[in-house]
Amino acid sequence: MLRLHSMRKRKQARNTVARTEILSLLNQSEVALSHAEIQSLLGGLCDRVTIYRVLERLIQEELIHKVVNLDGGLKYANCHGCKSTHSHNHIHFSCEKCKSVTCLEDIRPSFKLPEKYKVSGVNFLVSGLCPDCS
């Protein structure tokens, strides 16, 4: 196949079993899942490392996004509306009782920084009790 120099050969993503299953898990889940939870749900379908690499890929493809929990633990959630706007600037809610982490997609906090700061991303996490636990 002839390729022009400007036409950079892009890495062609593949539909593998691991990718399909992990994406399906996240799409079906109401809450964000940790790597450990995903591994457990997959029940040995694939290696630990594969999960890390699939998650990384899905993030780059903007099909999921990463959520940092209160304790620094990482969780992953599917992107519902975020993809269209290319932004993950909504609030995430972390329930102290059931430990669930949920995307509150419609809620965008407002704030104002001094002019000299250049903002490129935000991560807003609110903790407390979710509707089911309160």
Added chain:
Amino acid sequence: MLRLHSMRKRKQARNTVARTEILSLLNQSEVALSHAEIQSLLGGLCDRVTIYRVLERLIQEELIHKVVNLDGGLKYANCHGCKSTHSHNHIHFSCEKCKSVTCLEDIRPSFKLPEKYKVSGVNFLVSGLCPDCS
């Protein structure tokens, strides 16, 4: 010493070298420090584990607070004004270039959750370029 049953013996905090030095480091620092940074700055003054335990104690005493970075890494910062109000609901800024994490104490974001959520704490992190780097 006679003690009533209701008069629970409270753990009496001690002024140790490690505690003094770590608190001093955090008070003198403009930016939040990670455990690794603190350990490096202390230069072998005490054990790794001691640093973890001192930080934990200082948090409980509300002299410092914990900041979760974008990647889930934990940093620690002194409390300037936060103690009086007993709240850490201000924004933290994480610079992508110099990797510094700063408390923006005066800036409080506003947002509104559905009624059923009970909020007990927030962790707001904004990333981008700090004044020095932009």
Added chain:
DNA sequence: TTTTATAAGCAACAATGTTGCAATAATAAA
């Protein structure tokens, strides 16, 4: 079917955080 580049598996490693227990040392009590 054959080709080939992506992805998976495996092993080894690194970073970070936790726990139990004996020894040390800060503070209170004598």
Added chain:
DNA sequence: TTTATTATTGCAACATTGTTGCTTATAAAA
């Protein structure tokens, strides 16, 4: 000041989480 008490430390061992290199397997193209 000396002694007693117990909070704190150091150490070792372990757990968790995430990363990297390399070989093998496999999805998709030819």
